[in-house]
Amino acid sequence: MKEFKKNHQLYIMCIPAILFLIAFSYIPLAGIWMAFTHFNPVDGVFGSPFVGLRWFKAFFGIANDSGAQFNGMGLKAVYNTLFINFFGLIFGTIIPIMIAICFNEVKNKPFKKITQSAMFFPYFLSWIVVGVIVKAFFDDKTGMVNSLLRSLDIETIKWYATPKYWKAIVIVADIWKWCGYNSIIYLAAMSAFDASLYEAATVDGANRFQSIIYITVPLLKPTVIILTLMSIGRIFYGDFGMIYGIVGNNSLLYDEVAVIDTYVYSAMKSLGYGYTTAIGLMQSVLGLILVTVANHFAKKVNEGEGLF
Amino acid sequence: MEKSAGYITKNKIHKSAGDIVLKIFAVGFIGFIALICLYPLLMVLSGSLSDNFAISQRGFSVIPKTYSIEELKDGLEPSVGISTDTYKYLFIEPESRRNILVSYGVTVGITVIGTLGAMIVTSMISFALSIKDLKYRNAISFFCNFTIIFSAGLIPWYIVCRNWYHLGDTYAALILPSMFSVWNMFLLRTYFSSVPPSLYESAKLDGANWYQIWWKIALPLNKTAMLTVGMMYTLAYWNEWWNALMFIDDRKKRPLQFILYNVMAKITAVSSGKVPRGANLVLPTETMKMAVTIITIGPIIFLYPFVQKYFVDGVMTGAVKE
Numbered sequence: 001m002k003e004f005k006k007n008h009q010l011y012i013m014c015i016p017a018i019l020f021l022i023a024f025s026y027i028p029l030a031g032i033w034m035a036f037t038h039f040n041p042v043d044g045v046f047g048s049p050f051v052g053l054r055w056f057k058a059f060f061g062i063a064n065d066s067g068a069q070f071n072g073m074g075l076k077a078v079y080n081t082l083f084i085n086f087f088g089l090i091f092g093t094i095i096p097i098m099i100a101i102c103f104n105e106v107k108n109k110p111f112k113k114i115t116q117s118a119m120f121f122p123y124f125l126s127w128i129v130v131g132v133i134v135k136a137f138f139d140d141k142t143g144m145v146n147s148l149l150r151s152l153d154i155e156t157i158k159w160y161a162t163p164k165y166w167k168a169i170v171i172v173a174d175i176w177k178w179c180g181y182n183s184i185i186y187l188a189a190m191s192a193f194d195a196s197l198y199e200a201a202t203v204d205g206a207n208r209f210q211s212i213i214y215i216t217v218p219l220l221k222p223t224v225i226i227l228t229l230m231s232i233g234r235i236f237y238g239d240f241g242m243i244y245g246i247v248g249n250n251s252l253l254y255d256e257v258a259v260i261d262t263y264v265y266s267a268m269k270s271l272g273y274g275y276t277t278a279i280g281l282m283q284s285v286l287g288l289i290l291v292t293v294a295n296h297f298a299k300k301v302n303e304g305e306g307l308f
Numbered sequence: 309m310e311k312s313a314g315y316i317t318k319n320k321i322h323k324s325a326g327d328i329v330l331k332i333f334a335v336g337f338i339g340f341i342a343l344i345c346l347y348p349l350l351m352v353l354s355g356s357l358s359d360n361f362a363i364s365q366r367g368f369s370v371i372p373k374t375y376s377i378e379e380l381k382d383g384l385e386p387s388v389g390i391s392t393d394t395y396k397y398l399f400i401e402p403e404s405r406r407n408i409l410v411s412y413g414v415t416v417g418i419t420v421i422g423t424l425g426a427m428i429v430t431s432m433i434s435f436a437l438s439i440k441d442l443k444y445r446n447a448i449s450f451f452c453n454f455t456i457i458f459s460a461g462l463i464p465w466y467i468v469c470r471n472w473y474h475l476g477d478t479y480a481a482l483i484l485p486s487m488f489s490v491w492n493m494f495l496l497r498t499y500f501s502s503v504p505p506s507l508y509e510s511a512k513l514d515g516a517n518w519y520q521i522w523w524k525i526a527l528p529l530n531k532t533a534m535l536t537v538g539m540m541y542t543l544a545y546w547n548e549w550w551n552a553l554m555f556i557d558d559r560k561k562r563p564l565q566f567i568l569y570n571v572m573a574k575i576t577a578v579s580s581g582k583v584p585r586g587a588n589l590v591l592p593t594e595t596m597k598m599a600v601t602i603i604t605i606g607p608i609i610f611l612y613p614f615v616q617k618y619f620v621d622g623v624m625t626g627a628v629k630e
Contacts, residue, residue, distance in 0.1 A: 003443045010439055016429045032461075044471070102337045115342035116342075144351065207326045208331075273467065276462070284458055
């Protein structure tokens with residue numbers, strides 16, 4: 001009570017944010033109950049009939065009481081999510097680090113300014129705009145890639161009708177959008193490195209390349225580990241905006257790149273709210289476990305400081 | 309390292325050669341990545357300024373193309389040149405003009421209101437949690453954190469917003485769900501935490517209350533941080549289409565990005581193709597997407613050179629402190 005009397009103004013300043021969290025994060029938790037019911041809008045969240053673990057069984061194909069409509073697409077979406085996130089994580093780490101390291105080697109100020117502005121720009125674009133760009137590249141008739149193939153006398157490819165390329169396209173688009181932003185994070189880490197280490201190495205006759213391999217890269221390790229652990233904690237979460245912005249509801253490509261999040265959205269109307277809530281719940285629980293584990297390891301590499 | 313005198317001289321020559329190769333590689337790599345990042349934008353711009361027929365015949369490229377009458381007659385290649393027909397079409401055809409202007413208004417409206425609201429909400433809690441002698445600050449931080457590490461998922465959120473809060477087809481649906489970001493709160497808190505507490509103490513001795521300290525000391529001292537986080541919210545609202553996809557059916561409440569999304573899905577989403585008599589324009593099916601894209605990102609391109617520097621600084625400092 002004394003604490004509240006002393007600092008009540010500060011607590012009042014927290015209230016609006018807390019209300020937003022309650023409204024849009026905590027109250028929806030009650031809706032998790034839908035995962036165990038056969039939801040219908042008339043009876044509402046708590047009035048709909050209880051069905052136990054039916055939706056979870058349906059997801060894993062254990063009990064197919066609802067017929068063939070649960071055709072294993074859910075598991076396919078899980079696979080797609082992991083695949084896209086895994087390669088996005090690997091290349092999305094290596095390329096920004098390479099950019100940051102190379103950026104440090106360049107001394108020309110105007111060149112640095114211009115290139116950094118260019119690299120940072122994709123971060124400002126929405127996935128819808130990225131979708132337009134992808135279309136301009138891969139459109140069957142007017143796309144640049146096919147124009148290039150035509151000019152080289154190579155047979156053109158109907159990209160938007162050939163699913164097998166799209167995981168790669170989505171991953172490249174993801175890296176493209178984030179490489180500038182992520183490289184800034186590594187640049188920030190590198191700016192804190194001790195300059196005397198590099199001077200000592202130069203005195204000892206090391207060239208720039210050796211300095212990079214034996215000083216910069218090892219010093220970057222903690223940053224890389226922390227960012228990687230954060231990504232692993234979110235590896236079951238697909239980027240809805242990315243998939244939806246680039247592929248939209250193109251039914252030909254859908255199966256190939258559907259991630260859990262887009263699957264939940266598209267199955268919401270056809271397979272019911274109960275089933276899709278169950279998928280979301282599994283995703284959240286797995287995410288919680290992974291984040292906790294990742295946090296545990298982060299504390300080890302980061303001198304007792306975790307991700308949160 | 310070997311230390312014999314002969315080795316050192318040899319090594320020096322070797323070193324400078326190696327360094328030059330490295331430098332050339334670095335410049336080449338950075339230039340290449342920068343080009344890849346900028347190229348698509350130039351292509352979109354050039355596409356929007358090209359003649360629709362030239363694009364449908366020759367495809368997109370980074371140089372705008374138009375047909376002159378002679379070239380069309382003789383079946384020649386299109387020549388380099390700028391055509392503003394697509395923009396003319398978008399602003400002459402009544403339906404597309406109305407759609408674009410209305411959605412521009414929606415986007416500007418939600419961006420201004422949303423960003424202002426979000427900045428007030430976020431900076432207040434960030435400031436409060438940066439005060440070390442606030443006893444329950446860790447509990448409140450955890451309350452915020454928990455929403456990042458565990459969420460109900462899309463469907464419960466959707467049902468609650470639709471059926472309990474009745475956000476369907478309201479402007480509130482485009483503003484409220486994105487108004488408080490825990491990530492931005494933590495970013496801002498790192499900055500507020502670096503303000504020496506003695507500054508606040510002396511203000512308190514002068515009789516200032518916490519609201520005044522927040523408004524008159526904490527905010528002005530952290531301009532870069534406020535600008536960075538403000539930009540992040542602005543960008544989030546400007547690029548907003550997810551909430552629109554979820555909640556908006558009314559054509560008059562669609563934000564810009566959602567219009568663009570609809571154009572992508574179906575070219576006739578923005579225009580009925582009814583052009584006023586005498587305007588002599590055809591529906592530019594290929595270049596329209598590009599023109600709508602440019603209209604959508606126009607303000608970003610315009611503001612980008614001014615905010616980019618602060619933004620990089622803000623993200624960098626935030627990343628170092630985290």
